[in-house]
Amino acid sequence: MILALLLALAPVSPDVGRRLLGGALADGVAYARLEELTDTIGPRLSGSPGAAAAVEWALAKFKQDGLAAHLEAVKVPHWVRGEERGEILPRPGVVGHPLALAALGNGVGGEVTGDVIEARSIQEIAALGEKARGKVLFLNHTMGTKGGYGDWVELRGRGPAAAANVGAAGVLLRSLATTSLRSPHTGVTLTGDGPLVPAAAISTEDAAQIHRLLQRGPVRVHFTLGCRMLPDADSANVVGEVRGREKPDEIVLLGAHLDSWDLADGANDDGAGVVMMMEAGRLIAQLPQAPRRTVRIVLFMNEENGSAGGKGYAAGHAAELGKHVAALEADAGAARPTAIQVHAAPGGAALLQPWLLPLETLGLSASDGDTGGADIGPLGLAGVPFVGVSVDGTHYFDIHHSAADTFDKIDPEALAKNAAAWAVTAYALAEMPQPLPRPAPEEPHRHAPDLPKAK
Numbered sequence: 001m002i003l004a005l006l007l008a009l010a011p012v013s014p015d016v017g018r019r020l021l022g023g024a025l026a027d028g029v030a031y032a033r034l035e036e037l038t039d040t041i042g043p044r045l046s047g048s049p050g051a052a053a054a055v056e057w058a059l060a061k062f063k064q065d066g067l068a069a070h071l072e073a074v075k076v077p078h079w080v081r082g083e084e085r086g087e088i089l090p091r092p093g094v095v096g097h098p099l100a101l102a103a104l105g106n107g108v109g110g111e112v113t114g115d116v117i118e119a120r121s122i123q124e125i126a127a128l129g130e131k132a133r134g135k136v137l138f139l140n141h142t143m144g145t146k147g148g149y150g151d152w153v154e155l156r157g158r159g160p161a162a163a164a165n166v167g168a169a170g171v172l173l174r175s176l177a178t179t180s181l182r183s184p185h186t187g188v189t190l191t192g193d194g195p196l197v198p199a200a201a202i203s204t205e206d207a208a209q210i211h212r213l214l215q216r217g218p219v220r221v222h223f224t225l226g227c228r229m230l231p232d233a234d235s236a237n238v239v240g241e242v243r244g245r246e247k248p249d250e251i252v253l254l255g256a257h258l259d260s261w262d263l264a265d266g267a268n269d270d271g272a273g274v275v276m277m278m279e280a281g282r283l284i285a286q287l288p289q290a291p292r293r294t295v296r297i298v299l300f301m302n303e304e305n306g307s308a309g310g311k312g313y314a315a316g317h318a319a320e321l322g323k324h325v326a327a328l329e330a331d332a333g334a335a336r337p338t339a340i341q342v343h344a345a346p347g348g349a350a351l352l353q354p355w356l357l358p359l360e361t362l363g364l365s366a367s368d369g370d371t372g373g374a375d376i377g378p379l380g381l382a383g384v385p386f387v388g389v390s391v392d393g394t395h396y397f398d399i400h401h402s403a404a405d406t407f408d409k410i411d412p413e414a415l416a417k418n419a420a421a422w423a424v425t426a427y428a429l430a431e432m433p434q435p436l437p438r439p440a441p442e443e444p445h446r447h448a449p450d451l452p453k454a455k
């Protein structure tokens with residue numbers, strides 16, 4: 001009785017709530033699309049044929065869904081992996097062992113043989129000085145089942161360049177992972193103007209073995225990486241819009257990234273985000289009446305190894321960022337949604353909450369919190385509020401950036417709930433009379449979990 005009264009008084013009409021929530025939960029469109037994207041197109045690293053095919057695929061889907069769609073060109077780094085292999089060399093009393101390894105993205109290739117020195121921080125690498133010359137630096141850390149990606153991502157981002165600076169011959173990084181079935185987890189490493197050395201992630205099992213063997217005596221490894229950087233490639237962000245009925249120049253941006261790593265089909269990172277945001281757009285486009293403001297879905301290119309799409313969007317749309325009333329990015333996998341986070345000036349979550357009443361059936365409500373994404377990060381400098389659906393992240397880094405990031409890991413029910421949460425949240429932000437109060441402008445890196453922090 002009280003619930004019925006509440007729903008009758010809720011600002012979102014029951015019909016709209018039913019269409020968005022029911023459509024996302026019952027239609028199965030997002031899941032079917034993710035299967036299509038991952039099985040028929042597959043990996044989508046920037047500059048690859050898969051990335052180009054995904055751009056055309058997404059553009060066609062937007063049009064099919066009734067959105068106004070176009071491409072916005074971006075130049076992207078074009079890095080290719082090539083063949084790679086490595087081994088711990090045998091020595092008297094210890095047999096040799098193959099290494100499960102994967103080159104770090106944007107890094108250089110080459111053949112390396114050398115004795116191993118273990119280091120755990122950028123400071124430790126620098127402190128090695130001359131001792132590192134000609135050696136292979138084994139970058140170890142304590143990321144475990146409880147996570148800690150943010151604490152250690154700097155070691156992947158800046159470790160190889162730091163190792164090259166002290167004359168090391170190569171780098172083997174313990175994968176940034178919460179669990180492993182001997183799968184190496186790749187990820188971008190920063191390449192500045194300084195020297196570079198071949199750098200690869202090794203599985204956590206191999207890392208543990210090197211660490212143990214170092215207690216017995218010297219460890220010597222050999223590895224070959226076939227990766228190289230080709231000239232920048234032409235690519236694009238894919239944009240689909242439902243034009244606002246009253247304030248079409250005010251924009252609610254829904255982002256996800258279309259590119260993925262090359263080791264797998266990237267179902268979690270970020271195929272899931274792509275299909276959730278497409279689903280939000282499809283359902284909003286089907287409403288009898290468009291929301292007050294424009295809902296713009298941007299499928300960014302190159303989040304993984306350069307963020308050219310995110311930077312390009314912010315630069316290309318600089319003049320209208322003051323009219324971006326909120327930016328949302330789905331890039332945290334597709335596990336069970338847990339809450340709606342609002343990063344705005346004080347009062348933002350309270351203002352949004354009544355509009356999220358349809359999500360109470362999923363146990364979701366708004367609270368003030370930290371949210372964002374690597375692609376929308378640059379919009380923070382213009383004071384654009386960020387809103388996000390947070391998910392249970394327990395197992396995200398089990399498969400992140402590894403060959404195990406495949407479609408079979410996706411739970412269709414959780415994916416559908418996420419799509420529903422994004423759809424209702426996007427609609428609410430586009431329909432509520434007053435937009436969220438804008439937060440103080442801030443540095444982009446704060447909301448860029450996939451990128452090493454600038455220091």
Ligand SMILES: [Zn+2]
Pocket residue numbers: 257269270303331450
């Ligand atoms: Zn991602």
